[in-house]
Amino acid sequence: MERFFVIVVSATIGTAFFFWLSQAVKKQSMQDYILSHQWLLHPNAICYWRTAMATLGFILYFFTPYQSIAIFIFTFAAILDGADGVVARGCNLGSLWGEWLDPMCDKLTYLPPLIGFAYAGIISIELVWILVVIEFVGQFFARRILTWIKFSGAANNFGKIKAIICFGLVILCALMEKNQGLINIVDEVLMACIILSSASMIFKFIPNRLYADILSGLNFICGVTSLILTHNRYFAWAICIIIVGQLFDLFDGRMALKHGGTKYGPYLDDIADFVSFGLAPAYVVVQKGGSLSWYIGGFFILGVAFRLVRFISMDKKRTDLPGGIFNGLPSPAGALIVLGASLIATPGILWGMTCISVGLMVSHIRFAHFGRVILKQIPKPVFFMISASIILMLSYILKTKNVQMFGYLILGSVLVYMIAGRKWIS
Numbered sequence: 001m002e003r004f005f006v007i008v009v010s011a012t013i014g015t016a017f018f019f020w021l022s023q024a025v026k027k028q029s030m031q032d033y034i035l036s037h038q039w040l041l042h043p044n045a046i047c048y049w050r051t052a053m054a055t056l057g058f059i060l061y062f063f064t065p066y067q068s069i070a071i072f073i074f075t076f077a078a079i080l081d082g083a084d085g086v087v088a089r090g091c092n093l094g095s096l097w098g099e100w101l102d103p104m105c106d107k108l109t110y111l112p113p114l115i116g117f118a119y120a121g122i123i124s125i126e127l128v129w130i131l132v133v134i135e136f137v138g139q140f141f142a143r144r145i146l147t148w149i150k151f152s153g154a155a156n157n158f159g160k161i162k163a164i165i166c167f168g169l170v171i172l173c174a175l176m177e178k179n180q181g182l183i184n185i186v187d188e189v190l191m192a193c194i195i196l197s198s199a200s201m202i203f204k205f206i207p208n209r210l211y212a213d214i215l216s217g218l219n220f221i222c223g224v225t226s227l228i229l230t231h232n233r234y235f236a237w238a239i240c241i242i243i244v245g246q247l248f249d250l251f252d253g254r255m256a257l258k259h260g261g262t263k264y265g266p267y268l269d270d271i272a273d274f275v276s277f278g279l280a281p282a283y284v285v286v287q288k289g290g291s292l293s294w295y296i297g298g299f300f301i302l303g304v305a306f307r308l309v310r311f312i313s314m315d316k317k318r319t320d321l322p323g324g325i326f327n328g329l330p331s332p333a334g335a336l337i338v339l340g341a342s343l344i345a346t347p348g349i350l351w352g353m354t355c356i357s358v359g360l361m362v363s364h365i366r367f368a369h370f371g372r373v374i375l376k377q378i379p380k381p382v383f384f385m386i387s388a389s390i391i392l393m394l395s396y397i398l399k400t401k402n403v404q405m406f407g408y409l410i411l412g413s414v415l416v417y418m419i420a421g422r423k424w425i426s
Contacts, residue, residue, distance in 0.1 A: 059271030343407030
């Protein structure tokens with residue numbers, strides 16, 4: 001309990017400092033102070049300071065009895081990971097060296113304690129060394145190649161989310177060491193870090209204009225995979241895959257707007273949406289059984305098809321519909337209602353929830369676009385923290401195999417989306 005208290009206190013202090021800095025750096029007086037004290041507050045200097053703090057925390061934790069102090073220092077250093085970016089943007093102090101240094105300091109912050117916990121028996125040694133190899137291949141070899149071919153080596157969203165999860169994993173290992181009764185999900189979380197680290201490196205080599213199409217293609221693959229898993233009655237896994245597809249769908253539109261795309265991109269996106277958010281959830285309804293399951297599943301498919309066709313042929317051309325506002329519930333959210341209900345409800349209630357989902361999708365009730373409207377209102381560090389938290393929760397659910405908790409989490413997320421989105425409807 002003492003260790004948990006130390007983590008909460010240090011995280012609270014670090015977070016408060018981060019948000020104070022985020023506001024203070026907007027003031028000219030603070031910018032002038034930073035520029036006159038660059039030896040201390042330059043983004044690169046912050047990287048050096050937090051690496052030194054993490055090193056001190058590592059030594060204190062593994063080689064002295066002052067583990068609580070070590071946890072405090074490490075937690076504060078991890079939160080400082082976002083401070084260098086805030087200062088770089090606020091004072092226009094970004095540099096090519098900083099692009100390389102920031103992720104390097106991240107690795108020097110979380111990899112040593114992960115190795116220490118691996119040899120202490122808390123986490124898989126093999127998986128930790130796989131992560132170490134991928135991280136340093138990306139840092140030293142991939143970035144060198146990117147420099148030769150004149151591609152940016154800056155961290156992408158995969159890498160940023162991975163870094164946050166790795167910081168959290170270190171804290172989780174510290175909790176596990178003193179609380180053996182906790183459910184052990186450290187290896188599952190570590191696997192998520194390995195996947196995200198690999199994706200971060202691979203996507204750096206892909207031309208930006210292909211991002212949207214690749215994400216749409218991955219969404220389509222998720223839909224097809226979910227159909228196969230549902231056919232074999234692995235419902236929870238099938239639903240997990242659809243949620244992963246929704247994450248790909250969340251970003252494909254943003255990547256298309258930011259980097260452009262190919263002429264086939266919109267068609268691929270629509271096909272992927274129909275498979276992942278129409279056919280796949282409908283097949284879950286059918287496989288759950290009941291005398292009306294085929295009819296209800298077919299009804300849901302028609303609802304999603306109508307929703308997509310109306311969006312393409314009418315809503316996109318409307319001038320009275322504000323940008324980033326949907327006419328009717330988006331099909332990914334409609335799919336989540338069905339999928340969440342399928343895990344916790346009887347067939348009769350599932351059919352009713354499916355009909356409600358269809359009614360909301362074909363209605364003229366306006367909903368905010370999560371990626372283009374709601375997400376823009378969320379500070380980036382908060383978004384990365386939320387993404388990392390979702391991955392941690394999914395790891396916990398997969399480890400405990402608590403299907404009902406999974407269902408309630410899905411339905412709760414849809415409810416939060418619908419309520420939160422009303423704020424930006426005009």
